[in-house]
Amino acid sequence: MTAFLLKRFMQSLVLLVIVSIIGFIVLNLIPGGPMAQYGLDPGMTQQDIARLEEQLGLNRPLWVQYFDWAWRLLQGDWGTSFRDGNPVLTVIGRHIFATLLLMGSSTVIAVAIGTWIGIRGATHRYSAFDYVATVGAMIALSIPTFWFGLIGIYVFALELGWLPAGNMYTIGDGSILNYLHHLIMPSVVLALVHIAIWSRFMRSSTLDAMNQEFVKTARAKGVSERRVIMKHVVGNALLPMITLAGVQLPSILTGALVTETVFTWPGMGRLFLDSLGYSDYPVVMGLLMFSAILTIAGNLIADIVVALVDPRIRLA
């Protein structure tokens, strides 16, 4: 196990270095750069822009900028946002709660409902329920979240007035109930897509498990159908879900770009879009490294958990 972890750790470091180099180059290849937004500002002359570029160190050769950034990162300094002057980790810290709240609740909804739909669809294959679930999943996957969100706002906020039209809470009211009230629509809209993904995976994974020899053995032994499903099928069907959960973990912390925009949710997804829009290099690079680390960690955790719960798998 220790040897495995050490090997994975070294692999991850190499991967992070590669990701950071590619990210840095791609970011700098985008035409314009952080000062382009001032190009049309009347009264900001090329001299003003050149001065700012020099002050921010943007006129140095790219490799110098990269090594400077990487060296500071190694010392724990993630850099400072061009946009609001705060350290990158502070900026990320300020947005992570909103995302965790939204993604956390939508993931709980999605996993619970998706797993149930998947199992029921598999055990009642080709039933009316299965067809409705399959078609429903296809619809949920193919309709843009943006549209879903706007329709939800139109119906439940503007027409019926049951739910707020977005935002994380009403300004001046920080009660838990208020947060929950605001959480309903975005988490459900976001969960719709995830339910579709989870239910499809769970369905095929359950079907796989149902065709295994040990299931036939259990049935042959006269174990009740309910017990076969609950004890033998579901447990095994959930194994691939752990890997899926590992892959999905980073998205819980990096946020939902579209949903956060439609529902005015101050999370990481919007931070990423805004930082990209303003070419706020330190924050974009910080978010890139952050999600790369999470992706690597998510996969590693999934591998370990699978090894722990599945006696057939040994880590080496």
Next chain:
Amino acid sequence: MTEHDKGNSNYSRRDALRMMAIGGVAGLIAPNLLGKPAFAQTPPANPTGRIVVGLSQEPTSFNPLMVHNEVDEGVYFSIFDALFRIDPQGVIQPNLAVEVPSQENGGISQDGLAWRIRLRDDVRWHDGEPFTAEDVKYTLELIVNPDFRAWRTLGHALLRDITVVSPTEITWRMEEPFAPYMSFLTETFMVPKHILEKEADPNEAAFNQAPIGTGAFKWGQRIAGDHIELVANPDYFGDGPYIEQLVFKYIPDRTVLYTQFQSGDIDLVGLAYIAPDKYAEASALPDRTVELIPAPQFEFILLNMERPQFKELAVREALYAAMDRKMIIDAIYYGVAGLTETFMPQQSFYYNPDLPVQEFNLDRARKLLDDAGWVPGADGIRAKDGVRLAFANTTTAGDHLREQLQQFLQQTFAEIGVEMTISNLPPAVLWGDFWTYSRFDSAIAGTTYLVASDPDVTLRFHSKAIPSQTGGRGSNNSQYSNPEIDALLEEGARTFDPEKRREIYFKVQEIIRRDLPLLPLYARTLVYGRKAGIEGFVANTNTRTESWHAAGWYWA
């Protein structure tokens, strides 16, 4: 629909100037900037309630001297004060200063070089410290500090020998007479010396995240990515504030911004306002006030005057005559835009209303080209001396309205034997070197030509402001060069008397309208919206924000 609300019937510009000339009088009446009619509701005795302003960009830069975007300025105007401010009629009024210095009142010497500003003695910073001339000196010096990431330094770099005469008086000398500096000072917000001087690096000061000013509102808190809360400053030296809390709420999508205006989550729609295609719908909303407000930005086709096709005036005139601008405004912009013949905003004190009015007339366009010797070739495109009357037009790729506009123009230009090809670029590429160094044939852009609402357009039209020629400092991207304009612009920058300046810039507008280095398409109009219960709201597009005077807002 394109009629603009002038909103200044009880207050003429000339009257205001006359008052300014009678030294000091303007200072006494200044707090009543809005010229409230007598029948208006009276504001509450104590600040009450909250107003939430929705913005489609997030304010993130809170040190008003540092590099920032226009969305940050609503926060600056609420927390800070400048020495002067520009009112909705385009007239400069005192703010932290007690009077607007002029050559008549002796505040500015006859040669325009020596300035003397007298300050109010009743202003305190939000932490209780008195505001003095030392703060002004510190602010003006910080801007030109080479280590400081200052926003524009234009004008400020000319200051020499800044001297604090007394806590309420400051003087300086200018390297050269520069009248636009007065306007620049309406956007130069004063920062507290006693706080910033203690900081090792003003770029990284704690102040930048929790600013302290002299304005009507104090810093409350910022929820990053969501909103900024300001609270009433009970010790504000001017009138107001009348609301307890002012909130700037960031709503990243313009459609959602409008939706939250409908749902009532936001009380007032700020930058980037209501989209033109929603204007009709918004006007019908109950309990909402929706207004069309002329903006300082205008949309135009900039012609590269060094291209052989555009050297001849007849060609530029013919192209202008072939633009059906009324049709464009109605068909593409839902009628929410105004016609203009000049770069000068209509609400500017310097707007020349007597310029010749363009008429859409294809026959006249053809005749102009025929008379000038541009003869159609075998392919129907005109040519003269081996030059085909064909050119590329560039604008920001992905801007659907501008793309429709281009297709529309392409068709009408073809009817007079002119070939226009469309070649668009992403904004970051277009507004980079391609624009700066005039690598386009023609380009469609939308911006204001004025810096701080001053009529000085040296950066846009002076022959020394052409970056592609000898690295000129400025943005004369059409490479327009006219000695007559050069001389007028130089005179205008040296002239302090607003009436005299007006004559100069009227003339400038006349010549630009005649020479047509740019073909005006339309003057941008903003759709403002707010809840009907908000009183004291006045638009002022001589500033870049709807929140230029939140001190006067209150709930009826």
